[in-house]
Amino acid sequence: MMQRATSTPGHVYLLGLSAFILSVGTFPVHAETTPTGMNYLEMNLEQLMAIPVYAASKHQQSSKEAPSLVTIVTADEIQRYGYRNLGDLLRSVPGFYVSLNRGSAGYVGTRGLNRTTDYGARFLLQVDGHRLTEPVYGTLPSQQDFPLDLDLIERVEIVRGPGSSLYGSNAFFGIVNVITRRGKDINGAEMALSTGSLSTNSARLSYGKETEGGTELLLSGTLYGSSGNNDLYFPDFDYPAAGIDGHARGIDADHAGSLFGRVSYKGLRLTAGHADRKKQIPSGRFGAIFGDPNTTNWEKRTFAIADYSYTLPSNWEIVARGSFDHYMYKGNIPLLSSEEQPIDYKTDIDARWLRGEVQASHTFAGRHRVTAGGEYHSLYDLNAHLSYATEGHYLDNRYKTNVRFASFGLFLQDEFRLRDNLLINMGIRLDDYDSFGETINPRLGVIYSPWERTTFKLLYGQAFRAPVLSEMFYQSADDPRNINPFLDPEKITTYEGIWEQRLAPWLQTTVSVYRNEISDIIEFSPYADTIGSYIYTNMGETTVKGIEAIVAVGKEQGIRGRFSYAYADVNVQHTGVTDNSPRHLIKANVLVPLGSDRYTAAIEAQYVSSRLDMVGEQVDAYWISNINLFARPFNDQFDLSFGVYNVFDEKYFDPASSLPFQTEQDGRTVRLKVTYRF
Amino acid sequence: MALQTLKIILCAALIFFCGAVPCSSARKTSPVLLVKVSFLLNFMKFTEWPASVFPPADQSLLLAVLGEDPVATQIKQSLEGQLVSDRTIQVAIYANLPAWQQARTMPHALFVSESMSRQWTEVLALLVSHPVLTMADFPNFCAQGGMLNLVPHGDTIHFEANPGAAKKVSLSLNAQMLQLAEIVSTTKEIAP
Secondary structure, three states: HHHHHHHHHHHHHHHHHHHHHHHHHHHOOOOOOOOOOOOOOHHHHHHHHOOOOOOOOOOOOOOOOOOOOEEEHHHHHHHHOOOOOOOHHHHHHOEEEEEEOOOOEEEEOOOEOOOOOOOOOEEEEOOOOEEEOOOOOOOOOOOOOOOOOOEEEEEEEEEOOOOHHHOOOOOOOEEEEEEEOOOOHHHHEEEEEEEEEOOOEEEEEEEEEOOOEEEEEEEEEEEEEOOOOOOOEEEEEEEHOOOOOEEOOOOOOEEEEEEEEEEOOOEEEEEEEEEEEEEEHHHHHHHOOOOOOOEEEOOOOOEEEEEEEOOOOOEEEEEEEEEEEEEEEEEEEEEOOOOOOOOEHHHHEEEEEEEEEEEEEOOOOOOOEEEEEEEEEEEEEEEEEEOOOEEOOOOOOOHHHHOOOOEEEEEEEEEEEEOOEEEEEEEEEEEEEEEEEEEEEEEEEEEEEEEEEEEEEEEEEEEEEEOOOHHHHHHHOHHHOOOOOOOOOOEEEEEEEEEEEEOOOOOEEEEEEEEEEEEEEEEEEOOOOOOOOEEEEEEEEEEEEEEEEEEEEEOOOOEEEEEEEEEEEEOOOOOOOOEEEEEEEEEEEEEEEEEEEEEEEEEEEEEEOOOOOOOOOEOEEEEEEEEEEEOOOOOOEEEEEEEEEEEOOOOEEEEEOOOOOOOEEEOEEEEEEHHHOO | OOHHHHHHHHHHHHHHHHHHHHOOOOHHHHHHHHHHHHHHHHHHHHHHHHHHHOOOOOOOEEEEEEEEOOOHHHHHHHHHOOOOOOOOEEEEOOOOHHHHHHHHHOOOOOEHHHHOOOOOOHHHHOOOOOOOEEEEOOOOOOOOOOEEEEEEEEEEEEEOOOHHHHOOOOOOOOOOHHHOEEEOOOOHOOOO
């Protein structure tokens, strides 16, 4: 009797426990732990109080259950590590590398691929769910061309692997998802001033507020200016006989300004942004007269987004979004003419497009989380001109009237919770482009957590990148024949296995093994028999096999950090040239509290192994170290940050897309930044 | 007594196995629980104990959990071994009041599970005036003399604090933390 009486409560407890855990298990899941080692245990009370746990208006997913290897960089890390631009941030991400040719953009690569011969376009950039990747070049803006001040970012999610089954074009190697801070997080005014080496200065003023009625407002403006590197040496231009010594002096200036604003009320958000950036190009690229200060790139990006999310009483979650984007690019390259008078080779691009999308999510039978939606994109206005000696076009826009630059996509995804610790993620998307027609991209992920601290992911997926307009309508000088508006998209098939293991509360390891098979790569290749004439065509295949290992250590207010190693073996079958493909990437990020978390020292080390440039010459391996000291000395009103970048003044180069094939990078620089909230 | 111990061991073992092997009835980590235990960790970080409660050579901070809610297992999993100003958290779960009494250990911090909410006043009596930080996640905990309590707030979790109750046993709750809390007062002399 006694035994019976005492064992019954035990069963009751267990039943209750099971029921509770089950009921908890049906809650939408948010990021709980991430490969960066950030987890709830590291959050402060304010952050914890902001986490919606009981219901979610939008479908967010934990990185543990995402069908990808995900890295999250938070606002706190951006401040403590002293990241100056998105490129700095991405360089710290396991398996990523950024090549700078000191032109407009930095080119972001991962898993062995960052081809110097094209514009990248293999990452999808989203800001608060809005696709910011422009359709002319598609490059991921990672320098001052990124239209948002980094201080406005709440977090950046770097989702590796093919994402076209949900997001369409460009989600080829991954998605860079930027989530901005909310007005109520700023709650007042915030001012940031910075100054540093190379006469680099910036100023930001932001204002954020939530009214009692629940309307949220955020306004921010940033100005940036830098004289750039005053002396860059390009051995390719060291011709004493021609009167040039290879030194580009004082022609690396960079000026940018941006505005960002948002008003939101309940599920409705209106967001607008504008960015303007002018960069001098010191490298004498594309045949520019070396040393001419008028070699410039000028870009403008404008976007306006309206989105609305709503949960129907039947628990259908609806997200609708409409947006307008404008992209302007003006390039100026002074060329020597036969008359010995420089002629400005001008590229003038102006593109405007609209996008609309609707997405609905619902959980069926407690096990199927289904998301379905559609997207329509219309590039309704494109002007692309080239002035070069005689009238001409850079992008041949005679096709403008014949081809509608429109596309649509339809997608369906089911996250099927087969068991509580076994999730099957299935997705498929159809995209239809006016130019090349249809493409269908599926994805299948099996996410299994056999034990509390262990997660295995088996992933298969396909993705595509639509040819960008600069590839379809590129026209070599004086040869109108060679545009290729019927280019096919590049395709990628990825097989990946991921093992995430939390060995201790303060120690998480992640290992990923993958194989990428890329086909129909768009190559810039000689056209027919015409010397100097080129065309973009789909060619051959590339396979990449690799492994990535990440160790995240540490606890809140203790020493914490992340160490990673990435290996990529690239095999370009059709050309045999594997330019800009470092085999090894090693990274270490360590944050050391000095006394308390109000004072931290952030130390970064990054190794990029040797690569080849586009003509097959070796670009030497390099180690770069950065240190950033961060202080919040008195209260939360005031932050001080002092960074030393490339501490050991390492001289290193990145491969570039034209002569000079290697571009010198900055030596040691410093930056002092003050943030004041009032 | 032996039977009770056996019961506790059995329960603990079952809970352990439920957490350790694939078990169709248990989803392994839920953000709700993780967020809750993260709050608890913060609570302990923002509390100052009188130095006298820590034996000189011992670097541990004892956290007792009363009751067998899922929060209890999550606390054990997530907080055991965590550091609170150089002290390592050691978690002990007691299924019920007699189990705790039997252990004869006065912890530095105590979490009272919702399943024990009805016995809270008894627990309070057992604590006498020991400097034990008391925490819970059930209604009216602070109003009944508890120190820190997790409360639902819309779709998020907020917390209540009863700084008077802490002060009475020589514990000091950090002012920064109190700024974020909803203050519940059960003592009259709290106003400056």
